C-alpha cells in the first residue's frame with residue numbers, strides 16, 4: 001500500500017549497494033544487472049552497515065565480520081551471522097526505484113496472496129514481517145546506532161549521550177574483559193586497611209586481609225543490597241552491614257547472620273541455607289609496582305599482556321620500583337561523557353592551543369619533541385613530550401600560537417622546575433590505561449586519576465596524588481607546588497574540565513550530529529609522532545566499536 | 551554628678567574595658583578584612599586579592615578529607631605571595647573558563663588568639679555561590695572553613711596563612727576563582 005520513491009536507478013552501479021534511510025530505517029538497496037533488491041541495511045550479527053559491504057555473485061558480504069547474505073532472499077549464508085535479513089519489496093517506475101516497507105521481496109512471496117488485505121494475511125508472530133518503522137525494538141535500535149559511513153574520522157553524538165550505549169559500556173567494558181584501576185597499595189598498607197573504590201560505576205571495597213593479600217568485592221550486601229561500607233577509608237577486622245548485621249570477613253565471605261536459626265525455634269533461615277554461596281561478589285585482582293587493578297572476568301590475561309610492551313614500559317618508567325607515598329586526593333564531578341577524558345589525553349593538538357599558560361611562559365610549544373603512542377589494540381595510549389629550552393622555540397611555532405609572549409616570566413619560576421628522577425626521555429607523560437585510569441607524570445607532580453562514570457552525561461574523577469618513599473621534605477613540597485598545574489583548580493586541569501563540559505553542552509544543545517576527527521590522515525589509526533594528530537582517538541574508537549559490537 | 555557616679559559603679563574597671571574594646575575592634579577589623587576579601591574575589595579583582603597577603607604567605611585550598619588525614623595535597627597550593635601573584639596572573643591572563651558570577655560569603659568569625667606582636671589566629675566559615683550564565687540557579691560551589699593567621703604589615707592586617715578547608719569533597723567540575 002505504501003510505495004514510496006527512495007532513489008533513482010542511475011544512483012546505483014551494477015553489482016553495487018546503496019544505503020538509504022526510509023522512514024527512519026536503514027535499508028540496503030542492491031542492483032544486480034537490471035534487477036533491484038532491498039534488505040534491512042544492518043547486518044543481523046553486529047551493527048555494521050551493509051552499504052559498506054561487498055556485492056558478489058548475488059550475495060552481500062558484511063564489511064565487519066564477513067557474514068554473507070543472499071541479496072534476493074535475505075538468507076544468511078555464512079557465519080558469524082545466523083539470522084536472515086529482512087527483505088523489502090521494490091519495483092521500478094522508469095528510472096525511479098520504489099519501495100514498500102510493509103512487503104517482503106517478491107522472492108519470498110512467490111505464492112500470490114489470495115487476500116487483498118495483506119495485513120490480515122501476515123503472520124503477526126513473525127517479527128520479520130512487522131513494520132520496520134515501529135514496534136520491533138531490534139529495528140528501532142538499528143535505526144539509532146548507525147556509525148557514519150565516513151568511518152573513524154567521524155564520531156556520532158550518540159556515542160556520548162545515549163543511555164543504552166552507556167549501559168552497554170558498563171556491561172561490555174567496565175564489567176567486561178578489562179583491568180580496572182582500583183587503588184594504590186600504599187593506601188592499604190596494613191592488614192585490615194580498606195578504601196572505597198569503584199569498577200566503572202559499581203562501588204567496591206579494596207581491603208588488605210590478614211594474609212596481606214588485597215581483596216576487592218562489591219560494596220553491596222548479599223542480603224538486601226545495602227551499600228554497607230560508608231567510610232572513604234579505615235581499618236577493620238570485618239565488615240558488618242548496618243541494616244541487619246550480616247558480617248563478612250576480609251575476603252568477602254559471609255561470616256555471620258543474626259538469628260540464623262530463628263528465635264524459640266521459630267523463623268530463621270531455611271535449614272539448607274549455605275552461607276558459602278552468599279558471600280560478597282568478589283573480583284579478580286592483580287597488582288603491579290604498587291598499583292592495584294580488578295576485573296569482573298576471572299580468566300583475564302596478565303596485566304603486562306593487557307598493557308602491551310610499549311605502554312608497560314611507560315607504566316614502569318613512572319612506577320620505577322620506588323614505593324609510592326600517598327600525598328592526598330582531588331575529587332570532582334565532570335559534566336561530560338567519560339570517554340571525552342580519554343580523548344582529551346589522546347589529543348595532543350589541544351595542548352598548546354587550550355593551555356595558553358604553558359605557551360605564555362614558553363613552557364611548551366608545538367615544536368617540542370613529542371609522541372602520541374597507541375598500543376596495538378588502540379585502547380591504551382601515552383601522550384609524551386620533552387621539555388624544551390625557551391630559546392629554541394622557532395618563530396614559526398610562535399606565530400602559530402597566539403598566546404606566546406616573549407619575555408613573560410613567572411614570579412616564582414621554580415615551581416615549573418623539572419628535577420630529573422626518571423629513566424625516560426620524556427619530561428611529561430600522560431598514560432591512558434583503558435578503561436578507567438590515567439597515570440599523570442607531569443614533570444615531578446605525579447598522580448593517578450580514576451574515572452567513575454555515573455551516566456552518559458557525567459563522571460566522577462578521583463585523583464590520587466603521590467610521591468615516593470625517600471622523598472625529602474623539599475621534594476615533597478616541590479611536587480605539591482607543581483600540583484598547581486593539575487586537578488580541578490590546576491592551571492591546565494581546570495581548562496580541560498571546562499573544555500570537556502563545553503563539548504557535552506554542544507551535543508546536548510545541538511543534538512544528533514557528528515564529531516570530526518580527521519587530523520593526521522597519514523596515520524589511519526594508531527601511534528603518531530606529530531602533536532597535530534587525532535590518530536589515537538581513531539584507534540580508541542576502532543577498539544570501542546569492536547567491544548561494543550557497533 | 552550623682553547620676554554619673556551611679557553609672558560608673560556599673561562599669562567594669564578601665565583595664566577590662568580596654569581589653570574588651572580591643573577584642574571588639576580586632577573582631578571588627580577581621581570582619582571588615584573578610585568583607586573586602588570576599589568583595590575582591592566576587593569582583594574578580596585578583597591583583598587586589600593578592601595584596602591582602604604577606605610576602606611569605608601560605609595559601610592552600612584543600613579538602614576536609616586531606617586536612618583530617620594530614621595529607622598535604624591542595625587544589626591550590628601557594629607557598630609565597632609570588633606564587634599567589636602567579637596564580638592571579640595566570641587566571642586573569644591565560645586561563646580559559648566559562649564566565650560566571652560568584653558570591654563569597656564569610657561568617658562566624660572567631661579570634662582564637664591575639665599575640666602582642668600583632669599575630670592573630672582566627673577561623674571563619676565560608677560559602678561560595680556560583681552562577682553560570684546559562685543556568686537559572688546559583689549553585690553551592692564550595693562550603694568550608696578558613697583557618698587563618700593574620701599579621702600586621704605597616705599597621706595593616708594581612709594574611710600570613712589562609713587554609714581553606716572545603717567540606718564538599720566532590721568539586722563541581724572546576725574551581726576557577728580562588729576562595
Ligand code: FES
Pocket residue numbers: 221222223224225226228241242243244245246
Ligand atoms: S541488608 Fe545487609 S544485613 Fe540486611
Ligand SMILES: [Fe+2]
Pocket residue numbers: 344350351355492496
Ligand atoms: Fe589538557
